Amino acid sequence: MLAYLIRQSRTVLITATVASVIAGGCSVLLVTQINAALTAPDHAARTALAVRFAVIAVAAALAHTVSSVLFERLSIRAQAHLRRFIADKTIATSFRQLEEIGGPRVQSALSEHSASVASFFVNVPVILVNAIIVLGGLAYLAWLSWPVFLAALVVIGLGSLGYHLAHLKAIRHLDVAAREQDTLFDHFRSLIEGAKELRLHAAKRARFADHVLGRSIDVVRSERERGMSVFLAASGWGSFLIYAFIGLVLFVLVGDAPDSARVMTGFALIFIYLMAPLEGLLLSLPRANLARVSARRIEAITSALADAGEAATAESPRAFQRLALHGVTHRYFHEGLDDLFTLGPVNLTFAPGQLVFLVGGNGSGKTTLAKLLVGLYEPESGEIVLDGQPVESRDRYRQTFSAIFSDFHLFDRLLDAATGDLDEQGNRLLKKLQLHHKVQVQGGAFTTRALSQGQRKRLALVVAYLEDRPFLVFDEWAADQDPLFKDVFYRELLPELKALGKTVLVISHDDRYFDLADTLIRMESGQIVAVEDCTAHAPRQRDEAPLDVAS
Ligand SMILES: Nc1ncnc2c1ncn2[C@@H]1O[C@H](COP(=O)(O)OP(=O)(O)OP(=O)(O)O)[C@@H](O)[C@H]1O
Numbered sequence: 085m086l087a088y089l090i091r092q093s094r095t096v097l098i099t100a101t102v103a104s105v106i107a108g109g110c111s112v113l114l115v116t117q118i119n120a121a122l123t124a125p126d127h128a129a130r131t132a133l134a135v136r137f138a139v140i141a142v143a144a145a146l147a148h149t150v151s152s153v154l155f156e157r158l159s160i161r162a163q164a165h166l167r168r169f170i171a172d173k174t175i176a177t178s179f180r181q182l183e184e185i186g187g188p189r190v191q192s193a194l195s196e197h198s199a200s201v202a203s204f205f206v207n208v209p210v211i212l213v214n215a216i217i218v219l220g221g222l223a224y225l226a227w228l229s230w231p232v233f234l235a236a237l238v239v240i241g242l243g244s245l246g247y248h249l250a251h252l253k254a255i256r257h258l259d260v261a262a263r264e265q266d267t268l269f270d271h272f273r274s275l276i277e278g279a280k281e282l283r284l285h286a287a288k289r290a291r292f293a294d295h296v297l298g299r300s301i302d303v304v305r306s307e308r309e310r311g312m313s314v315f316l317a318a319s320g321w322g323s324f325l326i327y328a329f330i331g332l333v334l335f336v337l338v339g340d341a342p343d344s345a346r347v348m349t350g351f352a353l354i355f356i357y358l359m360a361p362l363e364g365l366l367l368s369l370p371r372a373n374l375a376r377v378s379a380r381r382i383e384a385i386t387s388a389l390a391d392a393g394e395a396a397t398a399e400s401p402r403a404f405q406r407l408a409l410h411g412v413t414h415r416y417f418h419e420g421l422d423d424l425f426t427l428g429p430v431n432l433t434f435a436p437g438q439l440v441f442l443v444g445g446n447g448s449g450k451t452t453l454a455k456l457l458v459g460l461y462e463p464e465s466g467e468i469v470l471d472g473q474p475v476e477s478r479d480r481y482r483q484t485f486s487a488i489f490s491d492f493h494l495f496d497r498l499l500d501a502a503t504g505d506l507d508e509q510g511n512r513l514l515k516k517l518q519l520h521h522k523v524q525v526q527g528g529a530f531t532t533r534a535l536s537q538g539q540r541k542r543l544a545l546v547v548a549y550l551e552d553r554p555f556l557v558f559d560e561w562a563a564d565q566d567p568l569f570k571d572v573f574y575r576e577l578l579p580e581l582k583a584l585g586k587t588v589l590v591i592s593h594d595d596r597y598f599d600l601a602d603t604l605i606r607m608e609s610g611q612i613v614a615v616e617d618c619t620a621h622a623p624r625q626r627d628e629a630p631l632d633v634a635s
Pocket residue numbers: 183416417425444445446447448449450451452453
């Protein structure tokens with residue numbers, strides 16, 4: 085993931101890196117000038133050094149600014165790019181896969197993990213500039229004295245080994261924290277969506293706050309603390325080695341060397357100068373590792389979001405003559421319970437202008453059948469045939485339907501291609517559904533969504549009307565409506581849609597309206613147990629040949 089992001093912005097990254105290298109190089113040059121000034125023989129030499137010092141200082145400041153600005157921009161772009169990438173993968177994956185992965189994991193990738201990866205780019209200049217200063221400082225040491233330089237290499241080797249071992253241990257903790265964070269997002273959702281329940285039940289609220297949400301927050305905190313502490317302990321180990329090295333150099337290696345005063349002044353200066361970059365370097369590396377862990381999580385989550393291979397279609401929905409389900413099945417496996425729910429095989433046929441009621445007890449499989457019918461689930465066996473052609477492009481097929489499921493989502497705007505009269509049509513429908521005094525359509529958007537559940541469902545119905553698709557599916561739409569409007573829905577709106585030639589599938593428990601149906605499908609435990617042709621008042625049983633309800 086990091087490699088991908090780096091490839092994406094290669095040019096800016098190279099420019100920013102060059103600027104960082106220049107900034108680091110200039111910093112080292114500055115210290116050599118300071119050392120030269122301290123031991124300069126006369127005033128003329130100091131004046132020349134002052135001019136050089138000023139030029140290098142300006143170059144260092146400029147290069148540092150350029151590199152910081154570019155890396156900051158890279159970080160912001162990386163986050164935007166990642167969010168776009170994750171969102172595109174989420175849109176492209178199949179609905180079933182998304183259901184299985186779950187929203188919280190995707191949200192965690194979109195927010196925390198992508199922010200952490202983006203922070204990597206802010207850390208890069210710190211790491212680069214500091215690394216250059218440290219390397220340049222070492223080169224200056226080598227120029228001053230070879231034995232000291234070799235001793236420095238030994239110290240760096242020991243430091244790196246310690247750091248590597250710490251890294252292996254720390255990364256395990258950071259991985260656990262990153263995984264737990266995905267679960268934490270699930271609890272965040274409960275915190276908001278369960279706000280009513282939590283307020284109504286003090287004991288439940290306390291248990292949720294302490295044992296569920298609190299525990300998860302604690303796990304993330306403690307694992308991150310452990311991981312980062314190990315890293316920072318490694319940084320401490322690095323600092324210790326540096327001090328030990330300074331002592332070794334000052335009191336053992338150069339103590340009696342010829343020209344020791346000049347060499348020792350140089351060392352003292354270099355060490356003081358290098359301390360801050362070294363610490364900066366050792367502190368930035370753990371943050372970069374945190375970014376790597378997040379990048380791995382994003383990779384794991386997005387690779388689970390397999391592309392359903394269903395390119396979006398801009399085609400307008402096609403009217404159909406006959407839609408048939410031949411032996412379609414779907415299964416849900418409930419891991420914890422080791423339980424399997426099987427729907428089907430289902431054989432059904434639909435035609436335009438047909439009003440079909442789908443009825444059955446809770447959990448009998450009505451919604452699942454509706455999801456299969458509208459193409460949200462791919463049949464595990466059997467096939468769907470539209471006007472004699474087996475469905476190949478599932479996305480294209482789905483454009484035949486408008487559906488309002490019981491857990492529908494209401495967007496704040498009509499996302500249909502803006503036509504001049506969209507507002508006008510929308511407002512006309514709002515009046516028809518007796519919502520015009522509450523909400524309006526302005527510029528393709530609803531003026532408010534702060535409505536009752538029944539009103540929001542009416543608004544969803546406005547959207548479905550405007551979509552003008554040939555097949556409409558209502559999953560217990562009327563359940564939240566008052567008796568008066570329920571009557572309007574069943575006795576006026578549904579017949580109107582039928583008269584317009586729409587096929588309408590209504591999942592319903594309102595048995596007093598069943599007589600309005602052309603066809604009544606009864607379900608039990610995932611099976612269709614009866615398909616009643618109400619126009620002929622002749623119920624048929626499941627063992628009969630699949631009924632062509634269109635005929
Ligand atoms: N996303 C899912 N993952 C796993 N199992 C599911 C899922 N959705 C539904 N099920 C299972 O499938 C069965 C049928 O559920 P479905 O929602 O289709 O029933 P239904 O007839 O619409 O019920 P209701 O009248 O209560 O809305 C249930 O036993 C349920 O446990």
